[in-house]
Amino acid sequence: MIAIRALRKAFGAFTALENISAEIADGAFALLLGSNGAGKTTLLRCVLGLCSFDGSIAVGPHDVAADGQRARHLVGYVPQRPTLPDDLTCAEVLDLFGRLRGLRRGDVTWLARVGLAGRERAPVRTLSGGLRQRLALAVALQHDPPVLLFDEPAASLDVAARRALHHDLAEFARGGRTVVLATHLAAEPLQAATQALVLHGGRLVYDGAPDRLGRVVRQRVVFALNGTGRDRLRAALAEMPDVQLSETSGAVAATTRPGGAFDLVAAVAAAGVRPLEVHVEEPAIEPARLLDGAEGGAV
């Protein structure tokens, strides 16, 4: 459904994407993984024809550079910041974007399907970040596009809403749509995805099955300290298997496998250290480990 060939995108002297080639098949649930600044958003914008690029991209039968308008007809897009018109109601937003896609009017039944039942007349400005994300999803879905692109849609969602969204995306793919999810978080969507593409420094360093990425998904736990207990904390964590430490003046960060966070916190507590604060981050891909050979890259 999406075919990318020798894609290169530069902004002046900065090369954002270099020599990207990939294919995403009909009905795939593809994860576009990478840390912030890896080039995920730029790649999605290229697929939508929102910026110029070298190489070629096709969405279905349409070449994006030559016929971006028809390519975009096939695509529903939820950007990282879905800034919908604040003064419009939910129904008016659907109406506006529906008409822009050639519908006679917006399909308000989608509001109920994305969890916004009864909010037809609610102005956008009264919606929380999560509900706006849901409205943006309804906007993207209402014309029933065969391709759905999501750019970090979970960034403004709490854990429960994020899980629900990832579940929905997997359902869309099972329903026959091609779904591309750009994210720096990896743990949950990896289980449902059928394909993973990993970007690092603008290059595609992995294109293959998601389950082979398990070992390069890592979770970070940050212990904030007030100056005491650093040595004991360091010693306790050093005894743990598969843990890497990095330190700053006020904190020690430990990186481990997903799900290992509790063991680290328990070990620190057992050592008698009481940090000022413990911050457990979401599991995320570490593309550098792909380059180090921790996992055989498929590219």
Place this chain on the structure above:
Amino acid sequence: MSAIRVLMTHELREALRNRWLLGYGAIFAALALGLALVGLRLGGAVGLDGYGRTTASLLNLCLSLVPLIALLLGSVGLSGDRETGRLELFLAQPLERGHLLMGRFLGALAGIGLATLLGFGIAGVLIGLATGAGGGLQYLAFLGIALALAAVFLAVGSAVAVLVRNRIQAIAAALAIWFGCVVVFDLALIAAGTIAGAGIQVLTAGMLLNPVQVARLLALLVLDPSLEVLGPIGGFLVSRLGPTGAGALLLGALAAWVGGPLVLALARFDSTDPLV
């Protein structure tokens, strides 16, 4: 065309919900009525009837305020949307970029037009009721010129929005253009005539480069085409082309000032990365 109509309607709706645009209409109505009352109290000192006196009083106000409002609306809208991410959402729809720009332009023009017509129109009806319909056609022509001026500076604002990177740059550029057209250009033209000794033909050509001056001359031509009111450049144009020819040239200049910046904006918007 359908996408342009949808975007135009959306833009107009946003403009009408925007309180400052309605405030702009209310301010114009209040000023028009105030100036009309003051003019009527002076009892025909300038030799014009109710509408003509009000129109003459409003001219300078209109030539200053309409470009400022239109420039800010044209330049800040699109560049602001780029910053908030709304532009990305619209560009992701199956539209031609030119349709997006044109829809916004026409919608903003309709918004300004409605506010201007409402503001001046209320005053016009009240003046008509108080003084009779004498000069009413001149007043309507003046409204048309105000709308043309709004179209010119919305087009210039659209070009600014495409060329700059953010809202702050857009506001700075809009204010600089406004100051140049409303204040600096007059002084430069006077300096060119008195210090550099530029001839009347050069000054006339120079005048056509400033849409504010073009609109001023066109309004004076409609209001009172006598030489002492038109000044040397207007007098030169009328003597060479006649009142109709001069009017046509000035209208053509305003049309070029709408079309030129719009074409530039469309070409630039279509050929560059609009989100950068």
